Amino acid sequence: MNDVLFWTLAVLAVASGVMVFRFDSMARATFSLLTSLLCVAGEVLLLGMDYLGIVIVLMMTIEMAIMAVFMIMYMMNPAGLMPMTMIHNKRGAAVICVGVFVLLAVGIFLAPWPGRRGKPPADVTMDLGMSLMGPQMLTMMTLGMALFATIVSSVVLATRRGRYDRLGDDLRAERSDDPVRGGVGR
Amino acid sequence: MSLELFMLLGAALLCVGLFGALTQQSIVMLMMGLELMLGGVIVGAAAAWHYIAPAAPDGQVLVVLAVTAMALEMAIGFAVVTALFRSREVDMTDMAAELKE
Structure with missing residues (x-):
């Protein structure tokens, strides 16, 4: 059961992580990232960190909602109505990333990991x-x-x-230069 | 489920995020790549806690640290984009670098 859950979440996390950079629409990219990070939270829950898993779920949901707002504010083509690419040096980056992954994978399988010591506390x-x-x-x-x-x-x-x-470069102006007058003593 | 598989998942997420952070021109998209990389770090830290030293709470503290780093990166990133956009009307890394010269 846990294996099925692990593989489902893992594949979904990586796949939606890849889709973040393939979607044309900014909103879709944001929600794809949200899916990926929620799967990460699922894996954390699967590992037995109940509190931190829930914290990640809550934090990421709100963070991505804010991110969607900023995306639509700053980026052209928020709805993805026309195809676009805004990337540079794709080949070099791909080589670097595959290299890093191979290096990490080799390290993961060759490292003499210590055995499990102790067991998780009750709470x-x-x-x-x-x-x-x-x-x-x-x-x-x-x-x-x-x-x-x-x-x-x-x-x-x-x-x-x-x-x-408001107060000039030396901060010594008599009155603050505000677009709207008012406030304390002005 | 084993430590290696979880670590492999973390490495995969880290590399996908690295690819995004290296290729994307838009600063907001670049930050999404950084978030994915930190997601990989979280999976790795959680797996290390569960499979190596579950009795010590340090692994959990590491996850707290990564989650906080995610939040800080996001907040500062958006503040920088706002400042940059206000002064130069740009939201892409290449344009920001060109205008500096």
């Missing part, structure tokens, strides 16, 4: 939580800082008017 999620709030606290704090830095930098990058636009 895998509890184990993860206790680890993140205990011995792996530094990892968790680093991730938190990275996420916070991402919030700040994405706002800085995406904003149209920064403080230098």
Whole structure:
């Protein structure tokens, strides 16, 4: 049963991963990527990581919904009504990718993998939580800082008017130069 | 099901994603390739946890790390595309490189 599930999910994951770069339509490519990543989540669930599998499902669904919006905003031909190719150096990339895959596959089959040591705890999620709030606290704090830095930098990058636009290059303007007057004390 | 098969699946996803990241000209499509590559990493990490050291939670922490990397890449990627599009009206890597010169 698990074997059938593994093979179905694996084939679907790789096939829809390939289709991401073959579809003309951006929306279809996004949902193809969603299918692929949901299959990845399925494999993670199959391996017994219940919580993380569900997290991946939820995260990817929302992420791909946002991605579809950006796709339609920025890209020509969002509906795929005309065929298009926007690729460069296809042959070189194919050679590199096949080479990397062969290298990895040889490594996978030749590596002396250690045997299974121990067995999973009764509550895998509890184990993860206790680890993140205990011995792996530094990892968790680093991730938190990275996420916070991402919030700040994405706002800085995406904003149209920064403080230098409002208050001049030396930030010493008497009044801020806003398209709409108002706000506190202006 | 075995460790090798899961690793092979991870490698396949990584290579498909690498192909996309190398060939696609559109920045958003390029980011899709990166997402696929990280998907491969997640499968590999989960398999390593399950088949090598299920008693230690470190494998799960690795998956958390990969998932976070996915989210960060996505957010920063879209912010960069927005900034680039606003200043130069481009959404392709080649055009962005040309205009720099």
